[in-house]
Amino acid sequence: MVLCGVREQRVHRVISRLLASEHSDDTLPTDDVEYVADLGLITTRPQLRIANRIYPEVIPRELTWTRQITIAHEQAWYLTPERRLDMPKLLAAFQQFFRENADAWIERFQYKEAGPQLLLQAFLQRIVNGGGRISREYGLGRRRTDLLIEWPIDEAQGLLGPLQRVVLELKILHKSLEATLHEGLAQTAQYADHCGADEAHLIVFDRRPGIPWDDKIWQRTEQVGSRTVGVWGM
Incomplete structure (x- = not known):
């Protein structure tokens, strides 16, 4: 029942900032933060974050x-x-899906600030549900969302058996592309090493107005130490 509140305006102001992992010049109203904390959706210590290991998955599903x-x-x-x-096939399919649907679908989201991240997660949930698991981490001001896909290789053993682990880092382009990639690649490789991932991908959403889709959609690979990272522009 608590999650019914994610559509309230005062909850939206706090949770949207976390889902988008964005800094803002605006200070969050203290009353809003205290209200959302009282609902059990967030905690403020040691820093502002979604409250527990369940809500980071359940909140995007609800939205x-x-x-x-x-x-x-x-x-x-x-x-x-x-x-x-x-x-690679899945992310290439999402690139085309995002190109065709992003403008219309994100406009319908109440949480437009986190629209690209939420749309990708909806797409992944459609594919991964019924077999694998998606773990999510959000952090205010980190300018990224961390996703870990765990997919069972042995269908009989399911998630208790050997797993394919894939890390996805989601970033919105704020700085130059070069600066975004420099920061994002290091974060992606670090998170992938931390998770023991088999694959790592960095996804950069370019939401700047007036940029043609042909310039936004691209793919390449980068080497970070011994790890190969797939990089996807959208």
């Missing part, structure tokens, strides 16, 4: 459920013969 169930993509399309997730 994107109606979008997720209308996405016409099937899990089987993105599985290799070895039953691993084909992440």
Whole structure:
């Protein structure tokens, strides 16, 4: 029942800042922060963050459920013969999906500030649900959202058996592309090493007005130490 409150305006002001992982020149109203903390959605110590390990997954599901169930993509399309997730194929499909739907769908989100991140998570939930697991981390001011996909390689053992681990770092382009990549690649590699991930991908959303889609959509790989990171522009 607590999650029904995520659509309240005072809750929105706090949670949207966390979901988007954004700094702002505006100070969050103390009353709003205390109210959302009293609901149990956030904690303020040692820093402002979503309260527990469950809500970072449940809140995006609550906000994107109606979008997720209308996405016409099937899990089987993105599985290799070895039953691993084909992440390059999946992310390339999302690039096209984002190009076709982002402007209309994000406008319908109440949480427009975190619209690109939420739309990707809705797409991933559509594919990963019923088999794997998505873990999410948000942090105010880090300018990124961390996602960890865990996908069972052995269907019989499920999540208790060997897992394919994929890290996704989501960033909104604020600085120059070079500065965003310099910062984002280091963060992605660090998080992937921390999680023991098999794959790592950095996704950069370019929401600047007037930029043609042909300039926003691109893909390449970068080497960070011994780790190869896929980089996707959207």
